[in-house]
Amino acid sequence: MPQVDHNPRAIVIGGGATGCAVARDLALRGFGVTLVEFGDLGSGTSSRFHGMLQSGARYAVSDTDYAAECMRERLIVADLAAGVVEQTGGLFVSLPDDPPEFSDRFYDGCLSANIPVEELDPDLVMAREPAISRHVLRAFSVPDATVQSWRLVNLLADDVRRRGGEILTRHQVIGMKVRNGRMCGVRVTSAAGEVTLEADVVLNAAGPWSARVAAMVGRTVDLELSKGSIIALSHRMVSHAVNRCRPPTSHDIIVPTGTVGLFGATSEVVGDPDTTNVRGQEIQELLNNAEVLLPEVRNYRVYRAWAGVRPLFKPKGWPSEKPVPRRHSVINHGDDGLVGFFTVCGGSLTTHRSMAEDLGNQVCLSLGFDAKCISAITPLTRGKNGHGWRPADNYRGIEEDRCYQSLVCECEAVTQSEVIDLIENHGIKHIHDLRRRLRIGFGPCQGTFCGSRVAALIARYHPDFASNDDLGRFWVERLKGIVHTAWGQQARQALLSDTVYRETLGVRLKPELATSADYR
């Protein structure tokens, strides 16, 4: 086994939750780390989901080991990143359509996976959650939570930077450097030109794009890409994440996230990791299914719809009728002749840390580098961790300071000082990147009134800011999610919003903005 006598250098490809966790894990072990992300941090699958920090109960019957891992990790994440986790709690409700025998198996599965589960009186649950079906037969509470994934990803990245690592966003890997059967670096391109980065190991954490990354050096990763579409409903009609108590499938969960309720998700095998469009028919299908759990769902406004692509790892020879396992896998491509190249895939946002730990252990083993994983016991944030995140915290702050005049995004109560801090101290210069970090444009108006205010603030600090293009791109991207939910009041909103952008602000929606792939 080779022994390294210096601190090894690692390149991590992919800036989602997994990639950032891998970078942090290795930085904590003493590696020199460079993370390369072709869009903004967390702009892929890590943010295109319903925001659950799972207790694992969902998989308690189908995959008890994975459920137990989720529970362990859920506690660790909620502890390390308390400020981005909302402890909503979760409910599993059995409705007349759900298989009655599943409930007992569910309860036993949770116990086996060490998930604290409690059966509740259905009447109590229906009183506590007035928006859900009046036909709850059995109900269980589990410690589900929600997480602000963009904020989590940025916390991880900030910690990597603090520990000397480098985070390169909007850098795309265009080639790999291989010498004598060893991976020794990658070639990346960005607005600043092309450059080669040297490293001892290259770690592929590109989620649904990881097969493409591996293909650059002729390696395969057996992914099953599964698209999940989600709709954002107008407000928090539930206070817990409410699941159907049945074998995990599509359309069975409503999650209170921020100020909205997210219902999802569909599940559809796709070929292209960039498949993030949502068809109108999928939305109707979501609403039809949602009606069983949320009888009033058609009276709520649907703000937008989006989709993410789950990178599930499907081992060779896996029977097609069996659901693909959710647990992650680490592939050491050294086993098929390319030393120093690893891929991690599968898993979920909840298990991002243990995925990184698993990968880190294998990397250290292959390098003969003796360093233990300390990511679960090293504080992620400086200073006190504080209480958990509450979506009303922003509103609370504004009421306390009476700083009404400084509101930038009214729907999500985002103030000027938050925007300026990111522009000034974190080098952010796109409306999109502020949106991800601050929830700008997430509310009913979907960016109608905050876009121009944000643009004005960016322009104050970046005189060369192309505000018209950036606003156009922002609005085109917002429209993409609204267009299939634009009936009733949201259609009215879309018309008002479009008029504000085109007529009042004079933003030119160039054809190339409308046809370009996702702005990440």
Add this chain to the structure above:
Amino acid sequence: MLHSGVFIGIDHGSANVLGSMDQCTKCGICNAHCPVAAVTREFPGPKYCGPQAQRFRLAGSVPEWSPMLCSGCGVCTSVCPNNVAISDIITLAKADIVGGGDRISLGQRLLNRPDLIGRLGGKFPTLTNTLLGSSIVRRIVESLFGIHRSAPLPEVHGRKFRKWLASHDQENGPIVSYFSGCAIENYDPDVGIALVRLLNHLGYKVQVPTDRCCSLPMLSSGETGPARARVQALVDALHPSVLTGQKIISTSTSCSLTLRAKYAAYLDMTDDKSGEVASAVVDACEFLLDGHAGRLRKCLNAMPLRVLYHGPCQLRGHKMGTPAVELMQLIPEINLQLSQADCCGIGGTYGYEKNKHDIALAVGASLVEQVRQFEPDIIVCDSETCRWNIEARTSVECVHPVQLLMRAIDGRG
């Protein structure tokens, strides 16, 4: 038909009021029309306090201040193109902030009971009026109760209206009920007397089933706890008249709007009985205009006066146009001008509070300016606290439309 279904909340409870937040498109028309937001940066406006903040209220309770600065005028709701019950959302938020009345100030508690104060003060009207007319007493009241020393407190009149009615002979005719409310009973008997005489003139016999208060001050300041029993008693007292098919006529657009729409919106009183009472309530001017204009025209004498009409904020909530204006236009030779101000500033009991008095003055400034320029002989307004406020701010006599009409009939122009 006297329209009832158009009111947001008349047959729906608070859930519908709050649910209307989803209709907001953030257009900001409500903010542009809000008379309070126009004069102070302390108040972030109805869009913020209403549909916007409501989304956060569902996500967890936080200490709030801004809703308490809303005067409850309801202009926001009436201009909203998306039927968001903005003002009602804010009022329900106020009730939460003050814990349904548990955390309400002593001064507001007093203001919320105009019937009680009127009844107590009415036992010794001369003494009460002398005391409350003294600036020293008003300073003491201000420091004890937070009621501003120059807020327009009305004079108490004992129970003059009731006494007058008891000795007033009415000929037989179709019977109508008059909801006089606590203001007519205790502070403004002349309006009631004018209405009864006017209705008698048109051949009606007037009944006054109760002198209870509609409890609007309680509801609009969030004291919903104690309001419930009072409101139920009022509904019970009015319902027998409704059962006999009578209309319930009101000379106060604010009391009548409360009866028509607010018990359902704020107290979830969506039962049939409350709904029947709500549907039977009709504004006095609306009633007079509907089928009586021809007869009135014949008996109104010329009145060559400069008259300024200020429609109170709650009038808009009725969605019935401005029947008072149409009635006054029947008076020959009247020189009628309409107020350009959205609100006189008093907002029911809002402007009485020490910390809101300056805002109320600023809101009412444009009306005062219009009065200065137009120099009316008389001002007309359908709501009592507005009248007391306008009279105090302008020193011009301010009366209810039925008083003006009765004067025209009497030839006292």
